Amino acid sequence: MRVRWLAVLSCLFAAFALAMAACGDDDDESVSGGGDGGGGGISGDTLTIYSSLPLQGTSKGQSEAVINGEKLALKEVGGKVGKYTIKYVSLDDSTAQNPGTADEGQTAQNARKAVQDETTIFYLGEFNSGGTKVSLPILNKANIPQISPSNTYVGLTTDAPGSEPGEPDKYYPAQKRTYARIVPTDTIQGAALATIMKEDGCKSVHIFNDKTTYGAGLAKNVETAAKDVGLTVEGNDGTDKNAPNYRSLASKINADCFVGSGVTGENYVQVFKDVAAANPTVKLYGPDGVAEEAFTNPAKGGIPADVGARTKITVATLGLEEFKKRNNAQAEKFFTDYEKEYGVAQPDPYAIYGYETMALALATLEAVGDKANDRKAVYTQLLTNTKDRESALGVYSIDENGDTTLTDYGLYTIKDGLPTFTKVIKAQAG
Amino acid sequence: MEAASVTGAPSRRRSEAVREFISRYGLIAILLILPVVYGIQDLSDDGNLNRLGNNLVEGLSNGAILALIALGYTLVYGIIELINFAHGEVFMLGSLAAAALYTPFGLTPDTSTGGLVLGLTAILILAMLTSASLNVMIERVAYRPLRAAPKLAPLITAVGMSFVLQNVGILWIGASQVAIPDLLGSQKHLIEIWGVTVTRGHVLAIAVTIPLVFLLTSFVARSRLGKAMRATAQDPEAARLMGINVDTTISLTFLLGGLMAGAAGLISALYQTSIWYFQGFSAGLYAFTAAVMGGIGNIRGAVLGGFIIGIIQGISDNRIGNDWTPAIVFVYLVIIMVFRPQGLIGEETREAG
Numbered sequence: 010m011r012v013r014w015l016a017v018l019s020c021l022f023a024a025f026a027l028a029m030a031a032c033g034d035d036d037d038e039s040v041s042g043g044g045d046g047g048g049g050g051i052s053g054d055t056l057t058i059y060s061s062l063p064l065q066g067t068s069k070g071q072s073e074a075v076i077n078g079e080k081l082a083l084k085e086v087g088g089k090v091g092k093y094t095i096k097y098v099s100l101d102d103s104t105a106q107n108p109g110t111a112d113e114g115q116t117a118q119n120a121r122k123a124v125q126d127e128t129t130i131f132y133l134g135e136f137n138s139g140g141t142k143v144s145l146p147i148l149n150k151a152n153i154p155q156i157s158p159s160n161t162y163v164g165l166t167t168d169a170p171g172s173e174p175g176e177p178d179k180y181y182p183a184q185k186r187t188y189a190r191i192v193p194t195d196t197i198q199g200a201a202l203a204t205i206m207k208e209d210g211c212k213s214v215h216i217f218n219d220k221t222t223y224g225a226g227l228a229k230n231v232e233t234a235a236k237d238v239g240l241t242v243e244g245n246d247g248t249d250k251n252a253p254n255y256r257s258l259a260s261k262i263n264a265d266c267f268v269g270s271g272v273t274g275e276n277y278v279q280v281f282k283d284v285a286a287a288n289p290t291v292k293l294y295g296p297d298g299v300a301e302e303a304f305t306n307p308a309k310g311g312i313p314a315d316v317g318a319r320t321k322i323t324v325a326t327l328g329l330e331e332f333k334k335r336n337n338a339q340a341e342k343f344f345t346d347y348e349k350e351y352g353v354a355q356p357d358p359y360a361i362y363g364y365e366t367m368a369l370a371l372a373t374l375e376a377v378g379d380k381a382n383d384r385k386a387v388y389t390q391l392l393t394n395t396k397d398r399e400s401a402l403g404v405y406s407i408d409e410n411g412d413t414t415l416t417d418y419g420l421y422t423i424k425d426g427l428p429t430f431t432k433v434i435k436a437q438a439g
Numbered sequence: 440m441e442a443a444s445v446t447g448a449p450s451r452r453r454s455e456a457v458r459e460f461i462s463r464y465g466l467i468a469i470l471l472i473l474p475v476v477y478g479i480q481d482l483s484d485d486g487n488l489n490r491l492g493n494n495l496v497e498g499l500s501n502g503a504i505l506a507l508i509a510l511g512y513t514l515v516y517g518i519i520e521l522i523n524f525a526h527g528e529v530f531m532l533g534s535l536a537a538a539a540l541y542t543p544f545g546l547t548p549d550t551s552t553g554g555l556v557l558g559l560t561a562i563l564i565l566a567m568l569t570s571a572s573l574n575v576m577i578e579r580v581a582y583r584p585l586r587a588a589p590k591l592a593p594l595i596t597a598v599g600m601s602f603v604l605q606n607v608g609i610l611w612i613g614a615s616q617v618a619i620p621d622l623l624g625s626q627k628h629l630i631e632i633w634g635v636t637v638t639r640g641h642v643l644a645i646a647v648t649i650p651l652v653f654l655l656t657s658f659v660a661r662s663r664l665g666k667a668m669r670a671t672a673q674d675p676e677a678a679r680l681m682g683i684n685v686d687t688t689i690s691l692t693f694l695l696g697g698l699m700a701g702a703a704g705l706i707s708a709l710y711q712t713s714i715w716y717f718q719g720f721s722a723g724l725y726a727f728t729a730a731v732m733g734g735i736g737n738i739r740g741a742v743l744g745g746f747i748i749g750i751i752q753g754i755s756d757n758r759i760g761n762d763w764t765p766a767i768v769f770v771y772l773v774i775i776m777v778f779r780p781q782g783l784i785g786e787e788t789r790e791a792g
Contacts, residue, residue: 066615108614220762247762251721253504254711256626257497257756260490278618279713286626303615310618 066108078363109274111140199230328430502749527723533704734785
């Protein structure tokens with residue numbers, strides 16, 4: 010009898026706990042500091058900006074460059090905007106077991122950490138589009154404005170070709186836009202890759218993609234753009250990160266050009282090595298996902314120098330000379346200050362994006378003045394009033410989807426193990 | 440009820456006969472499907488079998504590495520009926536050890552041929568000894584104390600050891616794939632026979648694997664210790680009564696498996712020119728599949744299984760897609776297991792029989 014009574018009590022307790030947990034889930038993400046324009050805002054004089062990037066594995070160098078850029082921009086305003094002191098918190102969205110890219114579990118944990126912090130006013134990240142797929146819905150429900158320095162996947166902001174069904178709405182459960190990015194989407198990068206292949210005399214192209222959100226999405230964009238410029242697309246094959254090698258796959262390539270649409274951390278050093286060995290005359294092209302020393306520098310585990318000599322990479326940033334040519338004083342100042350601060354004259358291409366990500370966040374806070382503690386006022390300002398902004402990247406606006414109006418891509422070749430700016434690619438998605 | 444039994448018996452006999460027929464001849468046909476279909480396609484498209492030949496050569500060399508790893512699984516299962524899940528990681532650490540020895544031995548792609556031969560021979564021996572010692576240590580620490588425990592206990596311990604060793608790999612080289620010097624010019628063309636390209640890597644994989652398999656087979660078949668291993672595999676109690684030191688024999692089995700894994704580690708490092716803490720998990724999974732496919736507990740079966748899986752991988756990567764390869768390999772395994780649960784040339788084990 011006593012046992013039965015205990016069992017009934019346990020069931021009631023379990024049902025109660027489940028009900029509480031279900032209610033708690035909603036509260037957890039939608040009601041926190043900043044409110045939704047309810048007039049409350051963040052209390053106190055400290056606002057926190059979180060950065061979430063992969064700090065382990067192959068992307069470590071790129072992420073550190075982004076962080077350096079962000080810190081530099083914050084330092085330039087003395088760590089303050091108006092009456093508010095800005096606190097900067099850097100988080101790692103990769104794990105020891107899953108380095109070089111955003112780990113879904115860790116990314117969700119980072120986003121929840123920002124949500125639980127009532128002083129959060131901006132979240133800068135993720136580096137990888139696949140990571141933003143995870144963090145964006147969590148942050149959106151909590152009205153936290155987010156800016157990515159590097160996401161290029163189309164489906165995060167639009168349903169343009171390259172996106173999946175249900176995108177981008179599924180990333181905005183609060184049914185309002187809170188996310189912006191300062192790099193052009195892969196629609197533009199795909200067009201840039203197609204443009205440069207056409208210029209190089211390619212007649213046909215074979216694409217490998219790493220099956221990630223970024224890699225598979227970009228591959229679709231390259232495919233479309235290549236057909237638009239008259240190239241024959243021989244194939245678009247997914248690659249398995251765990252495969253011992255890609256020799257057999259590489260030997261099926263008959264095209265005269267190859268695009269490896271993936272990131273270094275998805276075994277793309279091995280992919281490029283195997284493709285180059287199996288096809289000694291094929292021209293090799295990589296996207297911004299491999300624009301890092303872990304890929305370009307043989308001394309850091311990258312592709313061998315002879316493969317590097319055949320490889321061209323597209324990145325949405327331009328070189329110092331190009332900025333000088335365009336009389337972009339802010340870019341020149343960035344390069345000078347960066348060298349002074351960190352002793353690096355030729356920073357990773359993403360350093361300037363880190364700088365501009367933070368600069369845009371700070372400019373947005375400054376623009377709303379006393380409402381810098383109100384998340385709704387901040388994301389509204391970011392998405393509706395960022396127009397003709399003069400920045401280190403050039404003059405750009407953020408459209409209603411959260412996309413930048415910048416379209417120039419830089420072509421990089423590999424010199425002394427470093428991705429080195431060669432020229433501008435003028436590409437427009439068809 | 441009786442009528443049902445009477446009509447049921449011939450139909451059961453018929454289905455057993457079909458099963459037996461498929462088991463004997465159907466599997467051979469299934470295994471030949473991929474090469475035959477693509478061979479016909481190549482003949483009609485290109486008028487020759489060059490592409491298929493290249494797939495087979497690639498598959499055989501990948502399969503040689505798997506075969507060496509599979510030997511470790513099959514030897515251990517044959518003697519104590521334990522699936523040593525940590526064996527893939529023993530291979531991985533052999534690979535890491537081999538790569539770490541390049542610099543102390545002064546080996547670079549510019550080293551002379553003589554220097555490379557001498558250096559790599561020394562590294563091969565050291566890598567084999569490293570993996571063998573590790574395997575013996577694992578047996579002594581993690582499996583021997585559980586000899587009398589229910590079978591689930593050592594099995595889960597093996598899974599645990601696998602994770603421990605993976606983390607050792609992460610501590611050693613980090614968690615990303617690391618490219619290492621291509622000492623031999625692994626993908627440099629050595630010879631072309633009837634349109635089929637043979638690279639240095641292909642020759643290396645086959646040239647190291649075949650003598651090692653031959654030596655291992657001879658050791659198990661002819662040596663006194665090999666006979667002790669076979670006796671222990673058949674009946675450990677009877678072997679003990681006949682004066683065989685069963686514990687030492689089991690340790691010897693782990694030692695031999697580790698030696699093969701260490702050799703596979705060096706070949707893999709030279710062949711793939713990259714190392715990764717996770718390489719043992721995926722290679723181990725395929726190697727274990729190879730051992731099961733060939734007939735676990737059977738040395739020749741493990742080697743056959745390794746080559747078959749290598750060839751399926753080679754053809755599938757090239758014709759169907761690299762991302763489909765794992766599914767294709769395991770479909771083959773399922774088909775073989777359904778019609779021949781003991782594997783292609785496997786025998787009934789103590790447990791089964």
